[in-house]
Amino acid sequence: MDHRKLTQAELVDEAIERFGDDPLKWAFQCPSCGDIATGQDFRDALKEHPRTNRNGEVIASDVLGQECIGRTLGALEGRKTRGCNWAAYGLIRGPWEIALPDGRSVYGFPLAPAPERAA
Numbered sequence: 001m002d003h004r005k006l007t008q009a010e011l012v013d014e015a016i017e018r019f020g021d022d023p024l025k026w027a028f029q030c031p032s033c034g035d036i037a038t039g040q041d042f043r044d045a046l047k048e049h050p051r052t053n054r055n056g057e058v059i060a061s062d063v064l065g066q067e068c069i070g071r072t073l074g075a076l077e078g079r080k081t082r083g084c085n086w087a088a089y090g091l092i093r094g095p096w097e098i099a100l101p102d103g104r105s106v107y108g109f110p111l112a113p114a115p116e117r118a119a
Contacts, residue, residue, distance in 0.1 A: 004110070005097040011108075018114040023061065027112035030068040031095050032086035036112040037069040045072040065108040 006014075015026045024039035042060035049072055051058040063072065070083025088094055093107040100106060 003095050003097065005099065005105075007099045008101065011096075011098055011111075015111055018111060023064075026064065028065040028109040029112040030070075030083060030086050030109055033068060033070070033084040035068055035070065035083040037064070037083070039064050041069055042072060045069055049073060065111075066106070068109075 015023070019025045019027060022039075024043060027036050027038045029036045039060045042064050046058060046060060046063075051072065053062070066088045068075070068083040068086040070081075071085050071087065073079065073081050073083060075083060075085040088096075088107040088109055096108045096110050098106050098108055
């Protein structure tokens with residue numbers, strides 16, 4: 001996948017255009033295995049496989065678009081039901097770079113293709 005740099009506002013605008021206003025319906029595609037996961041997929045996975053970080057409980061918005069859902073479902077521990085263990089912030093970053101309002105950048109997966117609309 002090609003590197004792409006965009007602002008956080010541009011990412012949000014594009015996600016809303018493709019998937020609507022509900023972030024739980026936004027979908028990102030893992031550049032390694034191709035799995036497509038939504039915010040709802042991560043919310044459900046985190047209910048079954050809770051995680052914590054230095055700020056407390058990990059929620060869907062903490063990992064959506066930055067990790068393959070396989071990491072949440074246990075790929076790092078050898079449990080693989082879907083996805084892989086890829087992370088956008090690892091040794092190989094991105095492929096998307098998101099410029100934040102404070103001048104920092106974070107790396108993420110590309111948005112998934114827009115769903116087919118019924119005619």
